[in-house]
Amino acid sequence: MDLEFSEEQEAIRDMTRALLEEHSSVEIVRQMEDDPKGYPDALWKQMAESGLVGALVPESYGGGGLTLLDAALIYEEIGRAMAPVPHFVSGVISAGLLLEAGSEAQKDEWLPKIASGDAILTPAWLEPERGYGEEGVQATATADGGEVVLSGTKLHVNYAGAADRLIVLARGDAGVDLFLVDPSSSGVTLTHYLSQSAEPHYKVELDGVRVPADARIGGAGTGWASYGTVLHQGIILLAAQAIGGAARCLEETVDYANTRVQFDKPLGAFQALAHYMADASTRIDGGRVLVHEAAWNAAQGRSIARFAPMAKLFCCTAYQETTRACAQIWGGVAFTIEYDTQMFFRRAKELQLSWWDVPYLEELVAKDVLDG
Amino acid sequence: MDFDLSPEEQKFSDEVEQWLVEHHDPVVMDHHRENFSQLSDTPERRAFMKKLADKGWLGMSWPKEYGGQEIEGVYEFILNEALSKHAAPQIGKGVGIIGKTLIRHGSDKLKQEFLPKILTADVEFAVGYSEPQAGSDAANMQLKAEKVEGGWKLNGQKMWTTSAHFADWYWVGARTDPDKKKHDGLSLFLIPMDHPGLEVQSLPTIGKDTTNQVFFEDVFVPDDYLVGERGRGFHMISEALDLERFTMFTLSPITNRTDLLVDWVKQAKRDGKPLKDDPQTRKTIANIATDTAVAKALSTRFICAAMKGGKPPTIQSSQYKLFTTTLSQRVCDEALDISSAAGTIREGQELAPLLGRFEGAYRATMNETVGGGASEIQKNIIARRHLGLPKNF
Ligand SMILES: Cc1cc2nc3c(=O)[nH]c(=O)nc-3n(C[C@H](O)[C@H](O)[C@H](O)COP(=O)(O)OP(=O)(O)OC[C@H]3O[C@@H](n4cnc5c(N)ncnc54)[C@H](O)[C@@H]3O)c2cc1C
Numbered sequence: 001m002d003l004e005f006s007e008e009q010e011a012i013r014d015m016t017r018a019l020l021e022e023h024s025s026v027e028i029v030r031q032m033e034d035d036p037k038g039y040p041d042a043l044w045k046q047m048a049e050s051g052l053v054g055a056l057v058p059e060s061y062g063g064g065g066l067t068l069l070d071a072a073l074i075y076e077e078i079g080r081a082m083a084p085v086p087h088f089v090s091g092v093i094s095a096g097l098l099l100e101a102g103s104e105a106q107k108d109e110w111l112p113k114i115a116s117g118d119a120i121l122t123p124a125w126l127e128p129e130r131g132y133g134e135e136g137v138q139a140t141a142t143a144d145g146g147e148v149v150l151s152g153t154k155l156h157v158n159y160a161g162a163a164d165r166l167i168v169l170a171r172g173d174a175g176v177d178l179f180l181v182d183p184s185s186s187g188v189t190l191t192h193y194l195s196q197s198a199e200p201h202y203k204v205e206l207d208g209v210r211v212p213a214d215a216r217i218g219g220a221g222t223g224w225a226s227y228g229t230v231l232h233q234g235i236i237l238l239a240a241q242a243i244g245g246a247a248r249c250l251e252e253t254v255d256y257a258n259t260r261v262q263f264d265k266p267l268g269a270f271q272a273l274a275h276y277m278a279d280a281s282t283r284i285d286g287g288r289v290l291v292h293e294a295a296w297n298a299a300q301g302r303s304i305a306r307f308a309p310m311a312k313l314f315c316c317t318a319y320q321e322t323t324r325a326c327a328q329i330w331g332g333v334a335f336t337i338e339y340d341t342q343m344f345f346r347r348a349k350e351l352q353l354s355w356w357d358v359p360y361l362e363e364l365v366a367k368d369v370l371d372g
Numbered sequence: 373m374d375f376d377l378s379p380e381e382q383k384f385s386d387e388v389e390q391w392l393v394e395h396h397d398p399v400v401m402d403h404h405r406e407n408f409s410q411l412s413d414t415p416e417r418r419a420f421m422k423k424l425a426d427k428g429w430l431g432m433s434w435p436k437e438y439g440g441q442e443i444e445g446v447y448e449f450i451l452n453e454a455l456s457k458h459a460a461p462q463i464g465k466g467v468g469i470i471g472k473t474l475i476r477h478g479s480d481k482l483k484q485e486f487l488p489k490i491l492t493a494d495v496e497f498a499v500g501y502s503e504p505q506a507g508s509d510a511a512n513m514q515l516k517a518e519k520v521e522g523g524w525k526l527n528g529q530k531m532w533t534t535s536a537h538f539a540d541w542y543w544v545g546a547r548t549d550p551d552k553k554k555h556d557g558l559s560l561f562l563i564p565m566d567h568p569g570l571e572v573q574s575l576p577t578i579g580k581d582t583t584n585q586v587f588f589e590d591v592f593v594p595d596d597y598l599v600g601e602r603g604r605g606f607h608m609i610s611e612a613l614d615l616e617r618f619t620m621f622t623l624s625p626i627t628n629r630t631d632l633l634v635d636w637v638k639q640a641k642r643d644g645k646p647l648k649d650d651p652q653t654r655k656t657i658a659n660i661a662t663d664t665a666v667a668k669a670l671s672t673r674f675i676c677a678a679m680k681g682g683k684p685p686t687i688q689s690s691q692y693k694l695f696t697t698t699l700s701q702r703v704c705d706e707a708l709d710i711s712s713a714a715g716t717i718r719e720g721q722e723l724a725p726l727l728g729r730f731e732g733a734y735r736a737t738m739n740e741t742v743g744g745g746a747s748e749i750q751k752n753i754i755a756r757r758h759l760g761l762p763k764n765f
Contacts, residue, residue: 001374001375001376001377001378001381001446001672001675001676001679002373002374002676003373003672003676004373004676005373006373006697009373013602021458023517069373139540139646219711250759251655254759254760254761257761258760258762266762268755268761268762268764269761269762269764270764271748271752271764271765272754274751274755274756274759274761274764275748275751275755276749277755277761278694278752278754278755278758278759279694279749279751281691281754281759282670282691282694282695282754283666283695285670285673285688286666286667286668286669286670286673286691286695287669289666289669289670289673290665290666290669292373293665293669293672296373296374296375297375299649306661306665307665310661310662310665312660313658313662314662314663314665314666338737359655361658362654362655362658362659363654363658363664364658365657365658365661366654366655366657366658368527369634369639369657369661370634370648370654370657371648371660
C-alpha cells in the first residue's frame with residue numbers, strides 16, 4: 001500500500017495548479033459567471049497547449065494518453081480554481097463516448113480536435129420533467145431513408161453555445177442511441193439560461209433535425225450502455241473536483257478563522273467552529289483517498305461499478321456540507337457577492353445535483369451492494 | 373500509488389487467514405463479543421493466546437535482541453485486522469504499550485522479568501491511567517505516590533481499569549512530583565495485581581464486559597518497579613500511543629457488521645416482500661456501504677503514513693478514529709431502524725433478527741466515541757495540529 005504519487009504525477013499537479021492560478025484567478029472566474037460562452041479563450045488555449053485539454057485522449061489521436069488517476073489530480077485542481085472550462089463535457093464525456101463506441105472515422109475526425117481544444121463537443125442528455133435514468137431519454141430518433149430525424153427537448157446542456165457538435169441521446173427502435181449533431185443544423189434551437197453555479201446551461205430544442213445515419217455513435221440501442229460506462233469514469237473526476245473545491249474553501253475559511261476576532265479571540269478559538277472545520281477536513285481527506293482508490297482501480301482496469309458512484313456521492317456531499325459550514329464560519333459576509341465563499345457554495349450544490357444526483361447514485365450503489 | 377498489499381504482505385495475510393480458519397474456536401471467536409474477545413478471561417482464550425505466541429505472532433515488530441523479528445508494523449496491522457475480523461482476541465497491550473515502553477525505557481531487570489513472558493503470553497496486564505478527575509485530561513492523574521524507604525507508597529483511586537479483575541500486573545500512572553507541572557509530575561509503575569492494599573471493584577457496563585475501579589491503600593512499590601525515569605510518565609504514555617498506531621482501533625469489526633447487515637437485508641422479508649426492495653432501506657445501505665469505504669480509505673491513509681516512518685501520523689489516526697467510531701455507531705443504529713420493532717429484542721434470543729447482533733452491538737459500541745480519546749479530543753487535535761487553528765480548550 002502506498003498513497004504517494006509518482007514524480008510525473010506530482011509534476012502534472014504542480015503544472016496544472018500554476019497554470020490555473022494564473023489563468024483562472026477568482027477575477028477571471030467571476031468575469032465568466034453567467035457568460036453565455038462561459039470560458040475565456042486564453043485559459044482554454046493554455047490548457048490545450050499544456051496538454052490538459054487532451055489529457056484523456058490517447059496519444060495516437062494527439063492527446064496525452066493519461067490515466068484516470070492522473071486526470072483525478074487535474075480535476076482536483078480544476079475544482080480548487082473553479083476553472084470555467086468545457087473540459088468535462090468535451091475532453092471527458094464526449095471524448096470518452098467516441099473512444100468507447102465511435103467508428104474509426106468519427107474518432108479520426110473529432111478526437112484530435114477535442115485534444116487540441118479546437119473543437120468542443122457536449123452531450124445533450126437530460127429532458128424536462130424526466131429523471132437521470134434510461135427512461136429519462138425520450139427524445140426520438142426516427143429512421144427516414146438514409147437519414148435519422150431527431151426531435152425532443154434537452155436541458156442542462158453545458159457550453160452548448162460554444163459547441164461544434166452536440167452528442168444527442170435519443171430513443172430509436174432499438175433503444176437509446178447517441179448522435180453527433182451540428183448545433184447550427186436546421187431545426188436546432190439553443191437557448192441560454194442561468195444556472196446556480198453560473199456555468200452556461202442551454203435548452204436545446206430539436207425539431208425534426210436530420211442527421212446522416214453514420215452520425216450515430218456505436219451500434220443501434222447501445223447508447224445507454226456506452227453512456228453509463230463513460231459517466232462512471234467521469235463522475236470519479238467530478239468527485240475529485242468536489243474535493244478540490246472543498247479543500248480550498250476550507251483553507252480560506254481557516255485563514256479567516258485565524259484572523260477575525262470576536263469576544264477578544266480569533267474565531268478559530270471557538271470550539272464550536274473549530275469542530276466544524278475538523279469534521280470537514282476529515283471528510284475531505286477521506287473522500288480524497290476514496291477518489292484515488294476509485295481512479296486507481298479504473299487505471300488498473302478493475303471494476304468501478306461500486307467505487308465510482310460512492311466517490312461522487314460522498315465527495316459531492318462533503319463539498320456541499322463543507323461550503324455550508326464555511327459560510328456559517330464567515331458569518332454575514334458569506335452572504336454577499338463580494339466574498340468568495342458564495343462561489344464555492346453555489347458550485348458545490350450544482351455539482352451535487354448534476355451528472356447523477358444523490359438518489360440516483362445511492363441507487364447505483366445499492367444495486368451493486370444488494371442485487372449482485 | 374498502490375491500494376494492494378505487497379506480495380509479501382499478502383502472503384502473510386493469507387497465511388493468517390488460513391490459520392484462523394483452521395483454528396476456529398467458537399468460544400474464543402465469538403462475534404457477539406463485538407471486538408472485545410481479548411477481555412474474556414477463559415482458559416480457551418488463554419490457550420489461544422499461547423498458540424499465537426507459538427506462531428511467533430506476538431512482538432513481531434520488537435527488536436531481535438528482545439525476541440522480536442524487527443518486522444514492519446504493517447504486519448501487526450494485518451494480523452490485528454485478521455484477528456478482529458474473526459472475532460479473535462487481539463495482540464493487546466502487553467506486546468504494544470507495555471512491551472514497547474519497557475524496550476525503550478525499562479531497566480534491564482524489568483526487561484528480563486517481563487519481555488519474555490509477554491512473548492509467550494504468560495502475563496496479563498491492566499492499564500491504569502484514568503481516574504475520577506483524569507479522563508480526557510489524562511495528565512490530571514492524582515493517584516499519590518509518596519517516596520518512602522526503598523520505594524514508593526501509593527494512595528488513591530483509579531477508574532475504568534479494564535481487565536483489573538483478572539490481570540497479573542498493573543501498569544499504573546501516579547503523581548510522584550506534585551510540585552512540578554501537571555505533565556512532568558507523573559511516573560509509571562508496575563504492581564502485581566494481587567498486591568495487598570489494592571481493592572478491585574467491578575463496574576458493570578451495558579456491553580458484555582465489566583470494567584473496574586481500583587482503590588489503593590498504602591500500596592508499596594519497590595524502587596525497581598518505577599518504569600524509566602521519574603517524572604517522565606506522561607511523556608512515555610504519549611509516546612506509547614504513537615508507537616501503537618498500527619494496532620490502535622481495528623476496522624474489521626465495522627466492515628464485518630456492514631457486510632452482515634447487507635447479507636441479512638438481502639434475504640429478509642417484511643409483509644411478505646423482500647426488504648431489499650424497500651427504497652428507504654436501499655438508501656440507508658448505500659450510504660453505510662459508502663461511508664464504510666471511506667473509513668477503509670482513512671485506515672489506508674493512516675497506515676501508509678505510519679509505514680513511512682518519521683513523524684507519528686497523529687492527524688491521520690485522529691481522522692480515522694473520529695470518522696470510524698462515529699460510523700460504527702451509525703451502522704448499529706441504522707441496522708436497528710431497518711429491523712424495526714424486532715430491533716428491540718435483547719441480544720442472544722432466537723426471536724431476534726441475527727440473534728440480536730445489532731441490539732448487542734448498539735450497546736457495545738456506545739463507548740467507542742469516548743474511550744481511547746473521545747471524538748471531541750480528536751477534533752481538537754485535528755483543528756490545532758492539522759488546520760493550524762488556535763488552542764481552543
Ligand atoms: C468500558 C471502559 C473501559 C475503559 N478502559 C480503560 C482502561 O483500561 N484504562 C484506562 O486508563 N482508562 C480506561 N477507560 C477510560 C477512558 O479512557 C475514558 O473514559 C476516556 O478517556 C474519557 O474520559 P471520561 O470518561 O472521564 O470523560 P470526560 O473526560 O469527562 O469527558 C466527558 C465529555 O467531555 C468531553 N470533553 C472533555 N474534554 C474536552 C475538551 N477539551 N474539549 C471538548 N470536549 C471535551 C469529552 O469528549 C466527552 O464527550 C475506559 C472507559 C470505559 C468506559
